[in-house]
Amino acid sequence: MLAALPVFSAQILPVRLRVAVGALVAFLVMPFITPVSVETLSFWSLLRLLFVEVSVGLLLGFVCRLVFFALDIAGGIISTEMGLVLPSEFNQFTGAASMAPGMILYWMGVMLLFSLDLHHWMIGGFQRSYALIPIGGVHLREALLLDVLARSSRVFVIALQISAPLMAISFVVMLVFSVLSRAVPQMNVFTESAPVRTLVGLAVLGFTCTFMAQHIANYLRRLPDDVLSVARLAGS
Secondary structure, X not given: OOOOXXXXXXXXXXXXXXXXXXXXXXXXXXXXXXXXXXOOOOHHHHHHHHHHHHHHHHHHHHHHHHHHHHHHHHHHHHHHHHOOOOOEEEEOOOOEEEEHHHHHHHHHHHHHHHHOOHHHHHHHHHHHHHHHOOOOOOOOOHXXXXXXXXXXXXXXXXXXXXXXXXHHHHHHHHHHHHHHHHHOOOOOHHHHHHHHHHHHHHHHHHHOHHHHHHHHHHHHOOHHXXXXXXXXXXXX
């Protein structure tokens, strides 16, 4: 789960630290897990059991990471509307290039994750998932697949909601310059509107950061319940 969980899977963290955190979480969760006898299992049965458990952990980590996927998409939309697509920076958390608005949103999500103490709640949800999904007791059902697809499709809705103010102000600016281009045909609309879109976009981004943070926090607070909901469907 930690291999797919936001922040904990970041390349900025040393590999030894990530392995140590995984060992610590396993040590803390171990007393609450019902032991499973593997003496009667064959090598291939044991290998299958390990594969199933790793897949469940990756699935739960993927569900927790969906909000951060939405932040990346929202950052891309905002960058396009503001005309900041070309200047990109290396995101140390995702290991890929990202535009400045995307970096701002990602760091905002990371700070909210820790300030709301949600990393502890997600580890607690991971511990409770063993009660819902016994070791080797996962079942691939249609309800689980539909639920994961619905959560994945909601990523685009979250991204559009976060970037909606910037999209609206960009539309207004382009509408004004379209009217001006009809009045002054000699005006180069693209060249003249680019700095205005950037400056107005930066102003709107600064004014709406508080509302964006509240919106992101609302989705982050749902992560522990989302983990348990997916675990309940996988173990039913």
